Amino acid sequence: MVIGHATAIRDDAPKRAALRVVVEHLIPGRADDVRGPSEAELAATEVVELAVTEASAKVRTGPPVDAPEDYALPTWAGVLPFALRAGAPVADPRCAAELPGYLCSYHRGDCVSVPE
Numbered sequence: 001m002v003i004g005h006a007t008a009i010r011d012d013a014p015k016r017a018a019l020r021v022v023v024e025h026l027i028p029g030r031a032d033d034v035r036g037p038s039e040a041e042l043a044a045t046e047v048v049e050l051a052v053t054e055a056s057a058k059v060r061t062g063p064p065v066d067a068p069e070d071y072a073l074p075t076w077a078g079v080l081p082f083a084l085r086a087g088a089p090v091a092d093p094r095c096a097a098e099l100p101g102y103l104c105s106y107h108r109g110d111c112v113s114v115p116e
Helices: 012-026 039-044 067-070
Strands: 001-010 048-055
Touching: 012 039
Parallel strands: none
Antiparallel strands: 001 048
């Protein structure tokens, strides 16, 4: 959960700059390799600046920690693993360009997952 005050960015120049920062954060080098958003795309995209005043996350591993009497209930208990990771690049079949180097070696640190 993130709590803060969000402000819409309406002016084109700061909006383009913010979108570029997001692209470069995700895939360094990509913003220089692609065209920026068209006027129509820019108008259709909402960009907000969020000043975070508070944030929290629940992160844990392992099986549930339930009270002994809870195991007598007719309710399933366990873990549903989720993972977030980038897969292999899939080219647009209409694109003739070679796969760029920054995608050949792309990684975003360690995979974030819930252990099984």
